[in-house]
Every structure is written in C-alpha cells, then in structure tokens.
Amino acid sequence: xxxxxxxxxxxxxxxxxxxxxxxxxxxxxxxxxxxxxxxxxxxxxxxxxxxxxxxxxxxxxxxxxxxxxxxxxxxxxxxxxxxxxxxxxxxxxxxxxxxxxxxxxxxxxxxxxxxxxxxxxxxxxxxxxxxxxxxxxxxxxxxxxxxxxxxxxxxxxxxxxxxxxxxxxxxxxxxxxxxxxxxxxxxxxxxxxxxxxxxxxxxxxxxxxxxxxxxxxxxxxxxxxxxxxxxxxxxxxxxxxxxxxxxxxxxxxxxxxxxxxxxxxxxxxxxxxxxxxxxxxxxxxxxxxxxxxxxxxxxxxxxxxxxxxxxxxxxxxxxxxxxxxxxxxxxxxxxxxxxxxxxxxxxxxxxxxxxxxxxxxxxxxxxxxxxxxxxxxxxxxxxxxxxxxxxxxxxxxxxxxxxxxxxxxxxxxxxxxxxxxxxxxxxxxxxxxxxxxxxxxxxxxxxxxxxxxxxxxxxxxxxxxxxxxxxxxxxxxxxxxxxxxxxxxxxxxxxxxxxxxxxxxxxxxxxxxxxxxx
Amino acid sequence: xxxxxxxxxxxxxxxxxxxxxxxxxxxxxxxxxxxxxxxxxxxxxxxxxxxxxxxxxxxxxxxxxxxxxxxxxxxxxxxxxxxxxxxxxxxxxxxxxxxxxxxxxxxxxxxxxxxxxxxxxxxxxxxxxxxxxxxxxxxxxxxxxxxxxxxxxxxxxxxxxxxxxxxxxxxxxxxxxxxxxxxxxxxxxxxxxxxxxxxxxxxxxxxxxxxxxxxxxxxxxxxxxxxxxx
Numbered sequence: 001x002x003x004x005x006x007x008x009x010x011x012x013x014x015x016x017x018x019x020x021x022x023x024x025x026x027x028x029x030x031x032x033x034x035x036x037x038x039x040x041x042x043x044x045x046x047x048x049x050x051x052x053x054x055x056x057x058x059x060x061x062x063x064x065x066x067x068x069x070x071x072x073x074x075x076x077x078x079x080x081x082x083x084x085x086x087x088x089x090x091x092x093x094x095x096x097x098x099x100x101x102x103x104x105x106x107x108x109x110x111x112x113x114x115x116x117x118x119x120x121x122x123x124x125x126x127x128x129x130x131x132x133x134x135x136x137x138x139x140x141x142x143x144x145x146x147x148x149x150x151x152x153x154x155x156x157x158x159x160x161x162x163x164x165x166x167x168x169x170x171x172x173x174x175x176x177x178x179x180x181x182x183x184x185x186x187x188x189x190x191x192x193x194x195x196x197x198x199x200x201x202x203x204x205x206x207x208x209x210x211x212x213x214x215x216x217x218x219x220x221x222x223x224x225x226x227x228x229x230x231x232x233x234x235x236x237x238x239x240x241x242x243x244x245x246x247x248x249x250x251x252x253x254x255x256x257x258x259x260x261x262x263x264x265x266x267x268x269x270x271x272x273x274x275x276x277x278x279x280x281x282x283x284x285x286x287x288x289x290x291x292x293x294x295x296x297x298x299x300x301x302x303x304x305x306x307x308x309x310x311x312x313x314x315x316x317x318x319x320x321x322x323x324x325x326x327x328x329x330x331x332x333x334x335x336x337x338x339x340x341x342x343x344x345x346x347x348x349x350x351x352x353x354x355x356x357x358x359x360x361x362x363x364x365x366x367x368x369x370x371x372x373x374x375x376x377x378x379x380x381x382x383x384x385x386x387x388x389x390x391x392x393x394x395x396x397x398x399x400x401x402x403x404x405x406x407x408x409x410x411x412x413x414x415x416x417x418x419x420x421x422x423x424x425x426x427x428x429x430x431x432x433x434x435x436x437x438x439x440x441x442x443x444x445x446x447x448x449x450x451x452x453x454x455x456x457x458x459x460x461x462x463x464x465x466x467x468x469x470x471x472x473x474x475x476x477x478x479x480x481x482x483x484x485x486x487x488x489x490x491x492x493x494x495x496x497x498x499x500x501x502x503x504x505x506x507x508x509x510x511x512x513x514x515x516x517x518x
Numbered sequence: 519x520x521x522x523x524x525x526x527x528x529x530x531x532x533x534x535x536x537x538x539x540x541x542x543x544x545x546x547x548x549x550x551x552x553x554x555x556x557x558x559x560x561x562x563x564x565x566x567x568x569x570x571x572x573x574x575x576x577x578x579x580x581x582x583x584x585x586x587x588x589x590x591x592x593x594x595x596x597x598x599x600x601x602x603x604x605x606x607x608x609x610x611x612x613x614x615x616x617x618x619x620x621x622x623x624x625x626x627x628x629x630x631x632x633x634x635x636x637x638x639x640x641x642x643x644x645x646x647x648x649x650x651x652x653x654x655x656x657x658x659x660x661x662x663x664x665x666x667x668x669x670x671x672x673x674x675x676x677x678x679x680x681x682x683x684x685x686x687x688x689x690x691x692x693x694x695x696x697x698x699x700x701x702x703x704x705x706x707x708x709x710x711x712x713x714x715x716x717x718x719x720x721x722x723x724x725x726x727x728x729x730x731x732x733x734x735x736x737x738x739x740x741x742x743x744x745x746x747x748x
Contacts, residue, residue, distance in 0.1 A: 417598045420566055425664075426587025427616040435618060439603045 006348055007415070007422045007432040013345025016338040017357035020397060024360045027372020028243060034375050035236035045238065047213060048221040052245070055131060055206075055217070056199040059138035060192045066139070067146035067191065068184065070291045073284035074147070075154035085292055086151075089144035092295075094451060094505050095498075096458025097141075097204040098475045102482070102494045103298025104128070104137055106305055113301070133209035134217075138202065142195040144295065149194065153187035154180075172280070190256045197249035201242070201365045204460040208479065218242045222367045226465055232375060239368040250363040302494055309492025317493045320477035321500065324457050327392045327473055328504060331456035332449050334396035339403040339448060344437065346404070347411035358404040366394050370462035387466035391473065395456035403448040410444040411437075446512015450505040457501045474500065520563070520668060520700060522726075525572030527555075527562040533570075534558045536726035538719065542577070542667075545694060545701040546729055547711035550721035551746040556704045559719070559726050560670045563702070564593045576667065587616070592666040592699075594674035599657040600645045606632065606656050607641040613663030631659040635689065651682045655689070662693055669694060671703040687714050708736050708747060722746075 041049075074086065092100070106112050108128050115125035128136065157179055165178055203219040210216060216224070218238055225235040342354050373390055377383045383390070414437055422432045438445070460475040467476055474497045481490035520540040527534045534555040540546060548556045561567045563574060565586035574581045581589050592613075600609045611620055611628045620628065632638050635655040645653055654675055661669060671690065675683045691714045694701045702719075705711055711718055717729040722742040739747055 418601065420564075420586070420593075421595060421598060421601075423566070423586040424564060424591070424593045425612050425616055425660075427612065428585065428587060431616040431618070435604070435612075435616075436601060440601075 007419050007428050008344055008348075008437065009429075010345040010348050010350045012341035013343075013354055014350065016341045017345070017354040020338060020400065021357040021360060023393075023397060024364045024369065027369045027376065028364075030372040030375045031236040031239045031243075031368060034232055035240050041237070041241075044213060044216075045221065045241070048216045048218050048238070049241065051131070051210075051215060052200060052217045052219075055134050055138070055202070055210075056196050058131075058135045059142060059199040060196040062135060063139045063142040063146045063195050064150075064188060064191045066143050066291075067150050068188070069287045070143070071147050071150035071154055072180070073287040074151055077281075077284050077288065079288070085288070086148075088292075088295060089148050092141045092144050094454035094458070094501060095141075095299075096460070096475055096494075096501050097137075098208065098460050098478045098482075099302055099458070099494045099498045099501075100140055100298060101137060101205065101208045102478070102491060103300075103302040104133075104140060106301035106491075107298050108133075108136060113297075129209055129211075130215045131210075134202070134205055134215060137205045137209055138195075138199050140294070140298065141205075142198060143291070145198075146191045146195055147291075149191040150184070150187055153183045157183055190253070193249070193253040193256050197246065197253040197362075200249050201246050203367060204475075207460070207464070208482070218245070219365060219367050222371060223464060226371060226374075232371075235371050236375070239365070239371050242365050243363070243368055246365050247363040250359075254359070254362070299498075302491065302498060305488070305491040306495025306498075307492075309488045309490070310495060311492070312489045313492050313496065314489070316472070317474070317477055317481075317489070317496070320472045320474045320493075321496055323388065323472065324474040324497070324500065325504075327388050327395070328453045328457040328500075330389070331392035331395040331399070332453045332508075334393055335399050335403055335452040336445065336449060338396065339400055339407055340441075340445070342400075343404060343407035343411040343441075344415075346408050347415045355404075358401055361397050361400045364397070366398055366459075366461040367465065369394050369397065370465045374465065384466055384468045384471075387463060387468070387471050388473075390466055391459070391463045392456065394462045395459050396452065398459075399448075399452040399455050402451055406444050406448045406451070407441065410441055414440045443512045446508050446510070449512070450508035453504040453508055454501045457504055458497065519575075519577060521573075521575040522563075523573045523575060525562065525574065526570050527558055528568050528570050529555070529558045529561070532558065534562075534721070534724060534726060536562075537572075538726060538728040540700060540702070540717075540719075540729060542700055543698055544717055544729070545691065545715045546703065546717045546719055547715035547732065548702060548704045548719045548721055548726075549706065549708065549711055549746075550743070552706065554721045555724070555726070556721045557672055559721055560593070560672060560702055560704060563589075563668070564591050564670055565589050590667040591670060592661045592664040592668070593670040594657055594661065594672065596673050596676060599674060600653055602645050605642050605644055606637060606648070609645070609656055610659040610663060613660035627663065628659075631662045632656070634662060635659045650678055651686070654678065654686050658686070658689055658693060662697070665697060667699060669699045669701045671701065673704050673706070683710075684713065690714065712736065 074082070105128065108114055108126055110125050110128065112126065119125055161179055165175055168174075170178060201219055202217055203223065206215070206217040206220040207223070210220060218241060222235050222238045222242065225231045225238060342358060346354050370390065373394075374383045377386060418436050418440065422428065422436055427435065458475055459473075460479060463473050463476050472480065474493060478490050478493045478497060481493060519542055522536045522538050525536045527536065532555065536559060548559060550556055558567060562569060565581070565584060569582055576590055607628050608618055610631055611618055611624070614620060614624050614627065629638065629641065632641050635658050637652060637655055637659065640648060640652065645656075648656070657674065669690070675686045678686065687710060690701065693699070701714075703710070703715065711732050715732050718732045718735050719729050720727045720735065720740075720743055735743070
C-alpha cells in the first residue's frame with residue numbers, strides 16, 4: 001500500500017505544538033511545584049478573587065448590555081461613516097492598553113474633561129480609580145468586541161425573514177419575539193462568556209486604575225507577590241488559582257461562543273421595513289453617536305495631549321521605543337515560526353493535538369507563564385538579563401491562538417487546491433514551501449504578523465515582572481512616566497506607542513496584500 | 519504496458535476493483551455513470567489513493583509504492599491546473615524543475631513549449647490575465663515539458679465550450695503522438711471518446727472493465743452503459 005503522500009512534512013508543526021504545550025504546561029508544573037499549598041489562602045487572596053470575579057461580571061454585563069443596543073442600531077440604520085465606525089470597532093484589539101488608559105484618564109479622570117465641566121458647575125470631580133474605573137476601561141475595550149459579536153448575529157438573520165415579517169406587518173414587539181429575541185438568546189451567552197474570560201486575566205488595567213486592598217485582581221496580586229515581596233511561593237499559589245479561573249472560563253467561552261466577531265460582511269446593510277418611527281430613529285442615533293464619542297474621545301485626547309508631549313521625549317523614551325520595536329520584531333518571528341508549521345500540519349489533517357496546543361494559549365495567563373519561566377530560569381541564569389527575549393516569547397504564545405484562526409482556513413484552502421497538483425509535479429518539500437505555500441499564504445501571514453507585532457508592541461504584562469530599572473519597553477516607560485506624574489511626557493510617549501503599534505500592523509498587513517493575486 | 523493487477527482501490531468507504539492491461543502509446547477514454555469511480559481509477563494510477571490490494575506496473579516496474587511525483591505520470595485535474603501567483607513561463611517550467619531553478623537551455627525549452635501551444639507572446643502573464651482556453655494550453659505546454667510516459671486527464675476541459683474543447687482534445691492527441699505518451703482520459707461525453715480514443719475503459723458497478731474498442735462499445739452498449747447514455 002502506498003504511503004500517504006503529503007506536499008510538506010507535518011513534523012515541524014507537531015514539534016512547534018509540542019514546544020508550546022511544553023512551555024505552557026511546563027511553566028504551570030514549575031509553578032505548581034513551588035506553590036505552598038499548606039499555607040492556604042490569606043484574606044487578601046480571597047479579596048483578590050472576589051474583586052476579580054466582581055469586576056469581570058460587571059464588565060461583561062455592562063459591555064454586552066450596551067452592545068445589544070448599539071448592534072441593533074447599527075444593524076438597522078445606514079448612514080455616512082457606518083463602515084468606518086464598524087472598522088473602528090475592531091481597533092481596540094490592537095490598541096495598547098496603556099494608551100487607552102491615558103485617553104480615558106484625560107476624559108474621565110480627576111483632571112479630565114468631564115471633571116472640569118463638573119467643577120465649572122460647582123460639582124465634585126469624577127473619581128476614576130477603583131472598581132468603576134477598572135470596569136470603565138474594560139467596557140471601553142470590550143464593548144466594541146461584544147458589538148461585533150452581536151452584530152454578526154443580527155446579520156446572520158436571513159433577509160427573507162425580515163421580508164416575511166414585513167409582509168405579516170409585524171410591529172416592534174412582534175419583530176422582537178419573532179426574530180430578535182431568539183437570535184439574542186443564541187448569541188448573548190457567548191458574548192458574555194468571551195468578555196468575562198478576557199476580563200478575568202486583566203492585568204494592565206488593574207495595575208493602572210485599580211490597586212490597593214479593595215481593587216486588586218489575581219494577576220495584579222501575582223505581580224505584587226513577585227515584585228514587592230519576592231514571595232515565589234505565594235505568587236505560585238495565586239498563579240494556580242488564576243489558572244483554574246481562566247482555564248474554566250476559556251473552556252466555557254469556547255463551548256458557548258460560536259463565532260469570533262471576525263466574520264466578513266459586517267458592513268452589509270439589510271433592507272428593513274421596521275423601526276421607522278421618529279422615536280426609534282432618535283434612539284438609534286443616540287446609541288450610535290454615544291458609542292462613537294465614547295470610543296473616539298479618549299483616542300483624540302491621547303493625540304491632542306500627545307502632540308505637545310512628543311517634544312518632551314527624552315533619550316529614555318526613544319531607547320524604550322527601539323527596545324519595543326526589537327521585541328515586537330522578535331516576537332513576530334517567533335510567532336510565525338510556530339504558527340506556520342502548525343497551520344500547515346492542521347491543514348493536512350493532523351489537527352487534534354496541534355489545535356489543542358494552540359488553544360492552550362487562550363487559557364494561559366502571561367503572568368503565570370512569566371512566573372513559571374522565572375522559577376525555571378532563576379537557578380541557572382539571571383532572569384532579569386533575559387527580560388526581553390522572555391517577553392517576546394510570551395507575547396508570541398499569547399498571539400498564537402489568534403494567528404492560527406487567521407492562518408488555518410487559508411492553509412486548508414491551499415492544500416486542497418494545490419496539494420495534488422504539487423505532488424504530481426514532484427514539488428514536495430522545499431519547492432512546495434517556497435513556490436506555493438508561502439506565496440499563497442502571504443495575505444494571511446501579513447495579517448497575523450501585523451496582529452502579533454501590534455500586540456507585542458503594546459503589551460504591558462510579563463515585562464513588568466522581569467524588567468530592572470535600566471530596561472524598559474515603551475508601554476513600561478509610559479507607565480513609569482505616569483507613576484512619576486510626568487503626564488505630558490507620558491502622553492507624548494503614548495502617542496508614539498500608538499503610532500508604532502498601528503504602524504506595525506498597517507505595514508505588515510499591507511505588505512502581505514501588496515500585489516497579491518487572487 | 520500499464521498493468522493493474524487485481525487492484526482494489528479505496529476511496530473512503532468506496533472500493534473500485536480493476537484488473538486490466540493498457541498498451542503503451544494507446545489513447546483511452548474512461549466512461550461510465552457519474553459516481554461510478556472514473557476519477558478514482560486515474561487517481562489511483564497517479565498515486566493519490568491507497569491500494570489495499572493489488573499492484574500497478576508500468577513496463578514491468580512496480581509503481582505501487584512510489585509517491586505521485588516520482589511516477590512516470592503527468593496529470594491534468596478538473597480545475598486548478600495552474601498556480602495563480604506564477605507566470606505562464608513559470609507554470610510551464612515546473613514541468614522541468616519543481617524548484618524553478620532553470621538553466622538557460624531549459625528556459626529556451628520552456629519558450630519552445632509555449633510556442634508549440636501557440637502562446638509564445640504571453641510567457642510573462644499570469645493566469646488571471648488569460649482566457650480559459652489559453653490556461654489549458656499552458657497546462658498542456660507543461661505536460662509537454664514533463665515528458666512523462668502516461669498522461670492522465672480528469673476532465674480538464676469540461677468548463678470550455680464545445681469547439682474549444684475539441685481543439686484542446688486534438689492538441690492533446692498531437693502532443694501524445696509526438697511524445698509517444700499513453701493517454702487515459704475521463705469523460706462523460708461519448709463524443710470525446712470517439713474523437714481521440716481508440717479504446718474505452720467502462721467503469722460501472724464497482725469495477726473498471728478491460729479496454730474495448732470505442733466504436734464497437736458505443737454502437738452496441740451493454741445495459742449499464744445504455745442507461746447512462748440514454
């Protein structure tokens with residue numbers, strides 16, 4: 001019997017999957033071995049658990065609740081700038097958290113625009129630090145995601161159903177019962193689970209807007225145990241707790257969420273015959289304008305205050321920017337060398353093990369991997385000297401699930417369309433890789449690389465564990481400037497970070513599609 | 519001679535039996551009801567499907583365990599015979615070297631092959647800039663360069679109009695006569711068989727039957743073929 005013919009070997013993909021699994025599970029094991037279970041949880045640990053769950057529930061409910069109204073308005077109105085707004089809803093995914101925080105501070109902070117308005121009328125300024133600040137920032141990031149998820153549900157209602165409902169002269173209430181409520185019952189649980197899971201492992205938001213005994217997430221507690229007390233046992237115990245939480249939430253989210261909001265056709269407009277009353281029009285307009293302001297104002301604030309701050313940038317910031325570019329570049333290379341072989345192997349039907357390894361990244365927490373790597377590296381080398389490579393590696397692993405979602409469908413397509421032709425032309429191996437697979441995957445590689453570069457560029461996570469005062473990535477530098485109350489310089493550095501992140505994404509994504517044939 | 523020796527070909531759960539011989543240099547059509555296993559037969563010869571039983575021999579040499587690219591076989595598929603990101607010259611050049619590192623003599627060979635199919639001026643174009651007929655010609659230029667003993671056609675011209683399809687079939691016949699290749703062509707149109715194939719392999723009821731003379735079979739079809747031809 002002829003052995004199974006394949007255009008490229010699946011072995012490198014299996015190797016990459018093994019490496020990822022070993023990294024995630026190995027660091028987990030290192031953490032577990034180090035955890036001092038006998039000591040049990042202190043009162044502050046329970047407080048961190050309570051706060052983590054409370055803020056995640058509030059963030060999920062608020063984001064999804066607002067998203068239902070916004071998605072409904074977007075689904076049934078057409079207006080100038082609609083598709084630009086929907087594109088903007090995708091932007092927070094690659095927006096550096098620290099940049100958004102600065103923007104939110106300048107709008108909602110004590111000295112922000114709204115507080116100034118309130119004080120003008122003799123009222124108290126807003127207080128952003130604490131639970132509501134954390135939830136506000138999470139809603140800023142997740143309202144757009146939830147809106148895309150729910151809008152997709154709305155768009156998937158077949159046009160014929162709306163025609164049928166119009167034919168039956170269905171009023172708003174009937175419309176709701178016939179079409180909208182059943183769709184929402186299907187889509188909303190998934191959206192809630194996804195946002196809840198994302199907010200569970202919130203670190204940078206809690207680091208900047210939370211803190212103190214009443215507003216510390218578990219991730220933040222890991223950081224504090226590690227950084228302030230150098231209590232590896234406690235950090236490990238908290239890591240184990242975090243892992244149970246994120247693992248459980250990721251499992252639930254994967255179970256109930258049936259789409260990822262990345263679907264095409266979100267800017268398609270259905271012809272509708274309902275909601276044509278002045279009241280409905282006014283409400284939809286309020287939703288759309290309100291959401292657009294909520295998203296655009298903080299970003300504009302960063303740009304406005306950052307432009308003058310750009311002149312204040314010192315050598316430290318430029319050095320940090322260079323560091324960030326290098327880390328992002330390295331992280332992107334690591335990501336591609338893991339994701340491409342894995343995508344090829346999955347496309348050739350070796351899915352189970354490899355896809356599981358890809359999904360592990362969703363459940364893993366960067367701080368837990370960071371803690372584990374520290375425990376592993378500490379006896380043999382100076383972990384602080386390895387801060388940058390470790391950051392690049394952890395960023396790559398965190399971007400892996402998204403990269404696989406982008407690469408695998410196209411890899412399947414390439415194997416299906418060109419696998420046999422290539423085999424019959426004896427192109428197996430190198431010729432297939434260089435002449436067929438990589439050229440055909442270029443657009444997807446560019447998109448995945450752009451996401452990875454932008455995510456790594458803006459990441460403020462594992463670097464905070466490992467960095468000594470001499471080393472900083474740009475997000476860390478922004479955070480340090482904020483801590484030193486140099487808000488002008490921080491705003492300038494944040495604007496630089498925003499430009500670098502978006503620029504890296506734009507260049508790589510465009511580069512992939514440049515002169516690409518269908 | 520191409521010999522399928524008590525073969526059982528597995529295509530998923532479907533099993534096709536074949537025990538037959540095909541003369542070197544012959545041109546055959548493979549006909550039969552749709553779903554009977556016409557493509558299964560030539561995919562097995564090309565090496566894409568496993569043989570739970572039997573052997574495939576070419577001139578006495580056992581091909582059964584050779585990977586597809588190392589068999590003396592060139593194949594044209596129903597669609598997707600060209601790589602859209604490569605030029606016509608590169609697509610044809612793959613027939614000489616899979617890594618496309620061609621010597622200047624080989625470049626000249628590619629140019630000759632493209633001239634032979636009437637496309638000398640279009641060597642630098644990519645498939646999207648060409649018509650369906652021109653794309654088929656490039657695929658045939660590649661077949662010409664591959665110089666393989668066996669040419670398998672899985673209805674590559676099905677999407678072309680009748681006149682253009684006839685033109686391509688004639689070109690296939692000419693190329694086969696020049697290279698001495700043995701041609702096996704899947705077809706659902708008896709007219710194609712009459713046009714270039716002196717023999718027919720009938721695939722029906724889970725079995726590929728030994729070759730029979732085209733005219734005799736089509737003029738006086740057995741029941742299974744009769745139902746299909748209508």
